[in-house]
Amino acid sequence: MTTNQTLARRVLRAMVGAQHRLTAQRDRGDVPGWVLITLMTAGIVTLLWSVAGPALRDMFTQAINGVSGP
Template sequence: MVPVVSWLVGRIVRLRGDAGDVPGWVMVTVMTAGLVAAVFAVFRDAIVVAVQSALEQVVSDTGR
């Protein structure tokens, strides 16, 4: 995933013609993706169980 982010940032900088700082929204997006990946890595099992439980409830409610 990191090579894709690096490519995207480089592409945006070239399109805008900026040789300076990374645009703020790109930094926020990259940092948010990093936080989501870190949280998912730590709490993967709990997240999977919670999503499966929620989906089972939705499926069982629609089957009435």
């Protein structure tokens, strides 16, 4: 192996290592943000379900009765 090949391999390893370290730092994520989004989504679904639930149930019952007959 020549000196240029050895140098090129060392440079490539250093670049890959640096990229890995940068990616690892960036991909740590924002856990409190995700928790907040999840809780807000659950709250919105619960609110919509409590408001629209009876109307949806009645609409479903009417649709089933319309298809199956009296």
